[in-house]
Amino acid sequence: MALGAAWKQLSWFYYQYLLVTALYMLEPWERTVFNSLLISVAGMAVYTGYVFMPQHIMAILHYFEVLQ
């Protein structure tokens, strides 16, 4: 039951996303193109963050002289 409510909420959020970005007016294949682009860009950003975050954090801590 909770899964049903969560699914409803998620589909409402997806509908709002479609309305705000005007994807609502586009055909399904155009939506697929845009969503894939968006997810790939977001995925690349997350991956880059995952790979480089430890180095960045070490550098910050060194800069603030918390860690030698």
Place this chain on the structure above:
Amino acid sequence: MSASSAAKWANGEAHHCAPNCAKPEKNAFWKNNRDCCFLDEQVHHGACNGGLYRRPFKESFEETPMLVAVFTYLGYGILTIFGYLRDFLREWKIEKCHIAREREEQKDFVPLYQDFENFYTRNLYMRIRDSWNRPICSVPGAKVDIVERVSHNYNWTFDYSGKVVKEVINMGSYNYLGFAENTGPCAEAAAEAAAKYGVGVSSTRQEMGNLSRHEELEKLVAKFLGVESAMTFGMGFATNSMNIPALAGKGCLILSDELNHASLVLGARLSGSTIRVFKHNNMQSLEKLLREAIVHGQPRTRRPWRKILILVEGIYSMEGSIVRLPEVIALKKKYKAYLYLDEAHSIGALGPWGRGVVDYFGLNPSDVDVMMGTFTKSFGAAGGYIGGKKVLIDYLRTHSHSAVYATSMSPPVVEQIITSMKCIMGEDGTTVGRERVQQLAANTSYFRRHLQDMGFIIYGNHDSPVVPLMLYMPAKIGAFGREMLQRNIAVVVVGFPATPIIESRARFCVSAAHTRAMLDMALSTISEVGDLLQLKYSRCRTVPSLDRPFDETTYEETEE
């Protein structure tokens, strides 16, 4: 009267919902930005300018929330990118092109379909086209039947499924007094006229098309408006576009409001006069233009203008705002200009006796030089009229293009107007007309108040039966139209080019034929759809209705 005192009476003051104001304070604006949501009352900007207005003039045009504007531009940006993609695919024949394009032989000529309007039509309008041009198959009264259409290729072509959506609440027709009906005295009179005179007139007014009923109609219209004489035409748009050229010509100046209807703009351009545009409903801007015109005269020769004609409308149908008629008349008298008032939406819909915006403000009809209006909206018919002094109307009978070349009004339509006008005036012996006018006013204030309370951004004057509800985002235009039709309510949604590109809206027309139950149903549906589409943008921040009296375009800054 010096300029500063003129600007002073033109400026209004804000006050807290007080219907009468004792003394005008100089420029005391209340800008309750953060605190307004905690106050119970809303700040209204009423202008009781030393007796010019008898009642507070409450207008509001809430500003667009920043986030909404950003997302609207984002939406249009994405649509534009995909528009270019689709155009590329069409150009390279990867996709079949359904829209008009140049022939192979014309490819090297000047391109016909490359401008923004055509790009917009191909890539944005077509996608949500099913909200417009819906065929109806019953009388457009308070409820209407709509023919159902489906599209299998994303709105390029439509098929009829064979079903009809019945009894849809009609919030889109210009049916202010509810005279769009197929039963009742008006319809019977029209049927009798069709039986007696036929339907076509087969001639122009000047030749054989002048029926005795036309003469009676014109006398009745003159009596209704309170003017000396009136003349009627077969088409409302043509009344404006064909008569303004007869009134103004080369060497005249036309001062036209920014948001005037296409018919007024066309008429002004056809006349060949110089046209200057003043900011919408902004009396400082109008006064500045008038003063400049009189001081400097015509552009190169510096001769005085032959005449100055001010073109305004009673109610502006896209904004729902009412013209500041007392101020316009005061300005026109001071600077000896002429006033052309287009009461297409306000005749029958405003005023305690339904006589339009002149009646609403309690002014003298002889102050307006040319009173124009249409019979399409409040009288349930078609056509237009012009009323004024007898000299003017006699001149127009011979010099108007519409009288000379256009077919005159059809007899059933004439009967419909005569019967409905007599009903409104009370001359048919009943109080039906008066009740309808009062019902419209009650419906208007009920509808507007509830929509504002729900949290939508509504533009316009609190007394105007035209209610624009702001949508802003392009996807919401299509979504709103479709969702409302699914819930059995027909609305008119408007986008570019009728409105500025980010200010798209849904325009409701309240009618006297709507019962309280229908309005409640409509309001609850609008609220439901508003929650679904997240349309309740209002942050109760009402901008003062006088536009920026302190910016560099007002006269006060440039005086002395």
